[in-house]
Amino acid sequence: MSRLPRPPGPRNRFGLGNLRGMMKDQLAYMTQAAELGPIVDLPILFERYYLVREPALIQQALTQGHTVMRKDRFTHELSRVMGQGLVTSEGELWRRQRKLVSHAFIPRRIRTYGDAMVEAAHRSLARWAEGDVLDIHAAMAELTLDVVGRTLFDADVRGEAKEVGDALHVISDFYTDVLEKPIVPPEWWPSPAMRRFRRNALKVDRIVERIIEDRRQSGEDHGDLLSALLRAKDDGGGGMSDRQLRDECITLFLAGHETTSLALANTFYLLSEHPEIEQQVHEEVANVLGDRPATSEDVQQLALTERVIKESMRLYPPVYAIGRELTEDYELGGYVVEKGVTLLFVPWVTHRHADYFDDPLRYDPDRWLPERAHALHKYAYFPFGGGPRICIGNHFAMTEAILLLSTLIRAYRFELVPGQTLKLKPSVTLRPAEGLKMKLAAQGPEPAKAA
Numbered sequence: 001m002s003r004l005p006r007p008p009g010p011r012n013r014f015g016l017g018n019l020r021g022m023m024k025d026q027l028a029y030m031t032q033a034a035e036l037g038p039i040v041d042l043p044i045l046f047e048r049y050y051l052v053r054e055p056a057l058i059q060q061a062l063t064q065g066h067t068v069m070r071k072d073r074f075t076h077e078l079s080r081v082m083g084q085g086l087v088t089s090e091g092e093l094w095r096r097q098r099k100l101v102s103h104a105f106i107p108r109r110i111r112t113y114g115d116a117m118v119e120a121a122h123r124s125l126a127r128w129a130e131g132d133v134l135d136i137h138a139a140m141a142e143l144t145l146d147v148v149g150r151t152l153f154d155a156d157v158r159g160e161a162k163e164v165g166d167a168l169h170v171i172s173d174f175y176t177d178v179l180e181k182p183i184v185p186p187e188w189w190p191s192p193a194m195r196r197f198r199r200n201a202l203k204v205d206r207i208v209e210r211i212i213e214d215r216r217q218s219g220e221d222h223g224d225l226l227s228a229l230l231r232a233k234d235d236g237g238g239g240m241s242d243r244q245l246r247d248e249c250i251t252l253f254l255a256g257h258e259t260t261s262l263a264l265a266n267t268f269y270l271l272s273e274h275p276e277i278e279q280q281v282h283e284e285v286a287n288v289l290g291d292r293p294a295t296s297e298d299v300q301q302l303a304l305t306e307r308v309i310k311e312s313m314r315l316y317p318p319v320y321a322i323g324r325e326l327t328e329d330y331e332l333g334g335y336v337v338e339k340g341v342t343l344l345f346v347p348w349v350t351h352r353h354a355d356y357f358d359d360p361l362r363y364d365p366d367r368w369l370p371e372r373a374h375a376l377h378k379y380a381y382f383p384f385g386g387g388p389r390i391c392i393g394n395h396f397a398m399t400e401a402i403l404l405l406s407t408l409i410r411a412y413r414f415e416l417v418p419g420q421t422l423k424l425k426p427s428v429t430l431r432p433a434e435g436l437k438m439k440l441a442a443q444g445p446e447p448a449k450a451a
Helices: 013-036 055-064 073-077 091-105 107-112 114-127 136-153 155-178 192-218 225-231 242-273 275-289 296-301 303-315 394-411
Strands: 039-041 049-052 069-071 133-135 322-326 330-332 335-337 342-345 412-416 424-426 430-432 437-442
Touching: 013 039, 013 049, 013 424, 049 055, 055 330, 055 342, 073 322, 091 107, 091 225, 091 242, 107 114, 107 296, 107 394, 114 136, 114 296, 114 394, 133 136, 136 155, 136 225, 136 242, 136 394, 155 192, 155 242, 192 225, 192 242, 225 242, 242 275, 242 303, 242 394, 242 412, 242 430, 242 437, 275 296, 275 303, 275 394, 275 412, 296 303, 296 394, 303 394, 394 412
Parallel strands: 049 342
Antiparallel strands: 039 049, 069 322, 133 437, 322 342, 330 335, 412 437, 424 430
């Protein structure tokens, strides 16, 4: 294979055009640039980026090339609050932590969280009434915050879990704003936003450290994620320090809360635009559940419910871009990618490209039927990343999304208030730029259960 000096890319001096394009409309600019080739050169000022859209190259980089890559600088900015959790840590520390944290996410344990997930959905339903108008993203964020608080810290500290969640919401907003800027200010910067960030980060530290200390002293197994993390041991019999526990708890709180809420909110938006699919989901839920609450055992039977969520994550991936910085030269797609270059793997681009999906902008949950999905490249769809660093909570997240959606859709149709469109704001995650209002309408009579 011949080696070319550099991949194609938009022509502009010193990457200034790329900077302007990314700041004006990041998603549109990356989509347009990706048409130049499977790998595209996107320098921005003094930083070099290669956008990789080809699934086979994404797979190679994330599975074979991970040993010569580290998280990009924007991901490392998250260490200000996540510390050295799974999202931000590297090398041997990451490998040890990954193995320890994996004990909390084995399928048997995930199934035990199903009741807490469904109970959280019923608490939301108890606060709502027919005719209510919700900011759907805010409502789903509140719901998934309840879920992660109960599954991570159990109900005995639900009040403190909410306080942590409120503080993390402020922190998440800070990252949304600061990561839009080409230069990220240092933590000592004397601005009101930075002071608010530091104040809430300190609040999170104090609460989580107190919860961990109390749990260590009691020695009780609450059946939650924290109990699993406290019991986890490495091959040498060692467990996590309090600091490591703190970092992983905050990482799970942030990563396990916002991404699922975005996936659910976007699914309700898309179903409101496709009422015939929404009705099919309602019928499936009624046929599978009858008049009883959903349980983890029902997830396998809710196949259409799973497909509508997968399709919404294809069109609107909560984690819309993944960055990896090369720690040494690496050959990819016929090019030598030099040390220091950051590779960008962008689900938003690959998921919506006509080379990999038929009619890619159409909402079509049936593209995930087994007979159709088998023809797709494994890395044409990667909302949870891939390779050894694939999201450790992906099965937890899908179980949660299926159980919450099935519980909520039994009670209400979520109807988009007229005159609105979904406007997006790329940041750490793909957030809504403004609130999206949806009205709760009563579902019709449930269909007779299939024999």
